[in-house]
Amino acid sequence: MSRRNILVCGGGNGAHCIAAIAARTQPEADISVLTLYADEAERWSKSLEQNPLKGIRVHKDGTTDEFDTKPKLVTKDPSVVVPSADMIFMVVPAFAHEQYLKALAPYVKDNTILVGLPTKCGFEFQCRSILGDKTKTCSIVSFETLPWACRILEFGTSIKILGTKDTIGASVLKGSECTLEKSDILDKIQRVFGEFPKILPVQNYLAIILMSDACIHPPIMYGKWGKWDGTPLSEKPLFYQGVDEVAADYLTKVSNEVVATAREIARQQSGVDMKDVVPLIDWYKNHYSDQLVDDSSLMRALQTNKAYDGLIHPMKETSDGKFVPDFSYRYTSEDIPFGMVVLKGLALLAGVDTPVMDEVLAWAQGKLGKEFIVGSELEGKDLPQSRAPQNYGFKTVDDLFKF
Incomplete structure (x- = not known):
């Protein structure tokens, strides 16, 4: 049996x-890293050279389990590592996906498993646009979130795993000429992850998009700061656990619009399974059942979710030691062009009205200095900077299933 090659894209x-x-779970495989950002490849390679025996030391929070592993190669040259890659994990922010996909495109071989970890909304659209006919011979796997909460302690040599999720949802979009079985694809990835998190198959890639955190972060931001008068705060407010009735109402209404979009897509496309798109309160009950002290309402579920203890709004400190919101943080800078704009685009294709989503989008784009939505239509001058399905030629719900 030939040696398998796993490529990790990113340096974060x-x-x-x-x-x-x-490197630990797949000792029989060659693990390589491709990072295109600045001098990360040189820095990481140098750290491996200076620490040849240990490589990366992994510390697991709350346990005595520490282990040392190392990738075979870290490079910024895609021609060296992509042609032999059987599985490619893209672990970079959504705004960097385009750069990496263009670097990968000339070298991706048949039956490659391309994994977005996580994907953010519209990843599949961008893959099809950039990879072209190669998407017919490979498979695109979309994960709803990152499997671990983790932080680099020392670049290239030490990382701490703060926590591992019990389960994680993933969809498989298999090319028409790819010879791998969907179950085998997820099994290969599960073996890379190890025992946890357990991968839960999501039947439809659109369900991963519709149930993304893009329907959570922007409404919370709008609920908190939509009518903010600009006065700096003396303390950083809680994010999820600080949700009040106003923010919870926006979350519920956006969730209702997302569920309505899923139902209409399923109605128009016979045989499409959208059962994984559920009201937000049900999603929290399913994913955080042992963390919710009170699940009587969405607001109380967020306020009492122990997994969210202490998480705060993205803030910037002023010269006098107070705090103002940071609207450049990913909750808006990523979750609008690579999130809610995509959700809005799907709703438009399905013919579903989204007045609350439109309201959140109009506010958020103003904070970003962008224009994606005009009234209730995606006709803003900055729409090409997003991953709205309309940018990729999708005109009907049927088009979404012609991969």
Whole structure:
């Protein structure tokens, strides 16, 4: 049997983590890293040279389980590592997906498993646009979130895993000429992760998009700051656990619009399974059942979710030691163009009205200095900077299933 090759794209917390875990769980495979950002490849390679025996030390929070692993190679040259890659994990922010996909495109071989970890909304659209006919011979796997909470302690040599999720949802979009079985694809990835998190198959890639955190972060931001008068705060407010009735109402209404979109897509496309798209309160009950002290309402579920203890709004400190919201943080900078704009685009294709989503989008784009939505239509001058399905030629719900 030929030696398997696993490629990790990225140089951040998640990339360090998956590179280390894969090297431990797959000792028979060659693990390589491709990072295109600045001098990360040189820095990481140098750290491996200076620490040749240990490589990356992984510390697991709350346990005595520490282990040392190392990738075979870290490079910024895709021609060296992509042609032999059987599985490619893309562990980079959504805004960097385009750069990496263009670097991968000339070298991706048949039956490659391309994994977005996580994907953010519209990843599949962008893959099809950039990889072209190669998407017919490979498979795109979309994960709803990162499997671990992790932080780099020392670049290239040390990372701490703060926690591992019990389960994680993933969809498989298999090319028409790919010879791998869907179950085998997820099994290969499960073996890379190890025992946890358990991968739960999501039947439809659109369900991963519709149930993304893009329907959570922007409404919470809008609920908190939509009518903010600009006065700096003396303390950083809680994010999830600080949700009040106003924010919870926006969350519920956006969730209702997302569920309505899923139902209409299923109605128009016979045989499509959208059962994984559920009201947000049900999603929390399913994913955080042992963490919710009170699940009587969405607001109380968020306020009492022990997994969210202490998480705060993204803030910037002023010169006098007070705090103002940071609207450049990923809750808006990523979750709008690579999130809610995509959700809005799907709703438009399905013919579903989204007045609350439109309200959140109009506010958020103003904070970003962008224009994606005009009234209730995606006709803003900055729409090409998003991953709205309309940018990729999708005109009907039927088009979403012609991969």
